[in-house]
Amino acid sequence: MLFLAPVMAVLGAVAVFPIAYSLYISFFSIKLTRPNRTPFVGLKNYTDLLGDEAFWGAVWRTVSFSLVSVTAIAFIALLVSLLLNQEFRGRRILSTILLVPWAIPYVANALMWKWIYDSSYGALNGLLYQLDFIDKYMVWLGDQDKTLFLIANAFVWKEVPLATILLLVSLKSIPSDLYAAARVDGATVWQRFVHVTLPAMKPGFMLVMIYETMMAIRHFDLFFILTEGGPGSASHVLSWHIYVETFRNLSFGSGAAMSYLLAIATFALSYLFIRTLGRKI
Amino acid sequence: MPITPPVDTIDYRRRQKIGRIVQRLVIVVSAIVLAAYILAPVSWLVSSAFQTETEIVSIPPHWIPEEPTLRNFEAIFTAGNDEPVTYETRSGADPAAGDFIPSTAENLLPSMANSLIVSILVVILNLLVGVPAAYAIAKIRFWGRNASVYFILITRVIPDIALVVPFFLVIRKLGMLDTLGSLVITYLAITVPFTVFILIQYFEGLPDELDKAARVDGCSRLQALIKVFLPLSLPSLVAVVLFTFLTSWNEFLLALMFTQTSASQTLPILLASFTSDFTVSFSFLNAAGVLAVVPPVIVAIVFERYIVSGLTAGAVKG
């Protein structure tokens, strides 16, 4: 297929080797501080992980982070895309504003939220205090029951624009005569929404779910800049665990094994979304 | 419930009217809520970018700067000369001036230029490579079609952290360490799968008859794609442009690993480096963050009309 050739060439040249390489080293015990001892250990890196408490702790934190953020992103993006699909004055301005969070690099986004959440001079405390919602400054990121949700909030804020755009694009693909036909049939607003709009948004939802799930379960930058996995291990998610294992503990083998487990989970979820929401593929 | 016809029509009209008012109200309220949700954090970022280093940590915060200053922006826009830095021209030469703004401030604009070059190239390459692939998968029946979809998906499920070292080896083999090219190639690899996905979904929504009609009229596949599909796919193409541009603009980990000198460092790397000097200025960081948003927002302003108010597929009769 000539049309597919360029994509396959790019992915083949750049992506296949790294993927094979990671798989290969995941079967070895590689500790960079012991360069002369790198035995082949087969599946041991994988089986060790399955019995590792810290690994499972990280898995659960990743699951709750992803669940909360993906749900929030999908829900908010749905509302926003429906809003922007209406005709009203100021819509152009609003849709430009919408893209601002997306345009802030993750590093700047993380620094901005760190700055807002700061418990001694942060804007969040300042605002809540001035509005009399709190009578003394609260601890935010340092409170282990709140950390994960606060990071999720920063993540959602940043990801909603992309999700909205993807949904808007599928809203645009609804032929307008479909609505007309529905109206002629006497369908109420709600019925039109359920029977015409929602089904048409399915492919958009599929993209949103695949992409945002992928991003959420692998998200790294915010954890790195906001908490480094702390306080305690409250935000020690899987992607952070992999980073620490690979680049701090210098255990490249088991780091790669974890990455592969994460990859399999990501693939399984994506497959699920494709099967349930996808059109033909 | 039996109601007499005249009452029903009046009631119906009134209900319609009330309905329209309610609808407007809902739209206005939700538009305001949305704008506030998005703008609140950003406006604090902007406000603090104009504050002095001592004012910025006031309790409670000064929402509007009391003694606004432009020094952060001056540091960024004051272009140095191209001469190498010497003892005399180094920024720390005059400690009495309390010059605590990072000495790399003047690298911010060049790093933005780097980011811009990379992002634009990634966008162009994505379209060139992604459009034909998506068209083929969506509209041409061929053996291995599903397999190609899953292959493309698989290249994206491995976390980037695991890809850093092997990517590095590839880049070194290509002799592209510390170049913008290394970023263009790797960003293309991480964005193109999703580009293809976005486009497939859209192309599949377009009626197959279009393709057939075009072919009957004597178009080649390529002509059908360019003349018939692309003009109808504007919203999805714009989504791809925004997605690839912003992904490249935002990317941090790979840029951190592959770039070394200011010749290839992109904006996120420079932003992170501002936090690590001996002297750190929070207000300066915020100023840099504000500037980081400007180019993508310009891109957004140029393109948003095609998504939000642009051509709808309603024009296409199936």
Added chain:
Amino acid sequence: MLKDKTRRLGRRDFLRYSAAGAGALMAPGLVRPAKAETAALTMHTWSAAVDTVQSHLSAFTKETGIPVNYGNSPWAQYREGMVAKFVGGAPLDAMWVSDSWLPEWAEAGWIAPVDEFDSLMKYNAEAEDFCTDSMTYGGRQYGLTYYTDYMAFFYDEAKLKEAGFDAPPETWDELVEQSLVMKEKGIADYPMMLAMAQESWLIEFISTLVYSHGGRLVDDNGMAVMQDPKEGAVEALSWVVDAVNKHEIVSPACVETGELAGLKSFAAGNHAFAMVAKYRLRMLNDPEQSQIAGNVKQAMMPQGPNGSHATVGWMRFHGMSAQAAQDKARAENAAKLIEWFGGKADGAYTFQKLLFLDIGAGFGVKPLFEDPEIRAAYDSYGDVDMIQAQQALARKKDTVTPWFGEWNDTNGSAWQSAILGNVDPAGAVKKSADLWNELKDSY
């Protein structure tokens, strides 16, 4: 020819090129320029004192004719970035190394000893022993000092007076008493600033607390002793836990407060006492950056019941990559570069002096203490005698081993867990000690 020119003209030209159009976009930067005539050295550092380094590099190239490709990346990600560069085989000759990473990088074969270069070793005579020690691993010396500093105790004199005290606390218990009075009088909600967030500074804060409580984390044989109640660690952690949860003199937000955020909070006047790097004194007394400028004074580190005024010191050095060491000519040039920075350039310790004058970072060579310019600078914002007295009590981290990086994250999270009340101090420290011994056994 053209490419070579592009490289020298520098970054700003990118702007011009990019303005020139898409064709020009392709020219610079996308591919690596052809190698220059004289083999250039590659030096990589974290993004600190960038201008000072650049000025000193310009002088180096002028003096020796050796061009240097200078790269830098953010401190927080520096170690991980370097790991990728080493493993990926990026060209590299000289780089900055933290004392914490020396055993790890040496074991991995990434950096090479420099003790065969007499031109470098001659500086040991005038260097602080602390520095030379910290650059030595397995009996070999790996570089020359970039800067050295230690953890200092600062107080806000105005707040102290307001609370009715004449002198800063001598002991940690006294600090609690003074803090409680300040809370009572409404002078500060959390009088003591302690930054206990997960970051690279955390081990230095922890070590200081343990040392001043008269303890150690690890003994001379490399065995963990932190779990021993007599060794100060449990006592130190208990002090922190009480300070946060019982006396409420340290903010419960300390587990999210990094060194930098804590420093800014202290500079904003929220606290009366703080533990931060000594070089921060200059910033704290600069009215442009600090609301308590002029009031910040240094005191000896408070001591625990069985402790002393001991504190932790650290140093960073200029090291040579193993790949440079393998090539004789390259190694010679790299050694020249290291000498230019860590030793004398043109007969003087130019770089260490510049670094101190520009940003206040401590130097590792004794003669500079006698330099009139340096004394004058110190006098303008600090007390030289106090600075020297505390420096004499600075000890290096006892946890620096090849497995330090692997243990450090878990240790930090164990201390945080105790502060959060998830586990008692003894349990937290024991968990950390167990991991230490397990790692030690595996080496």
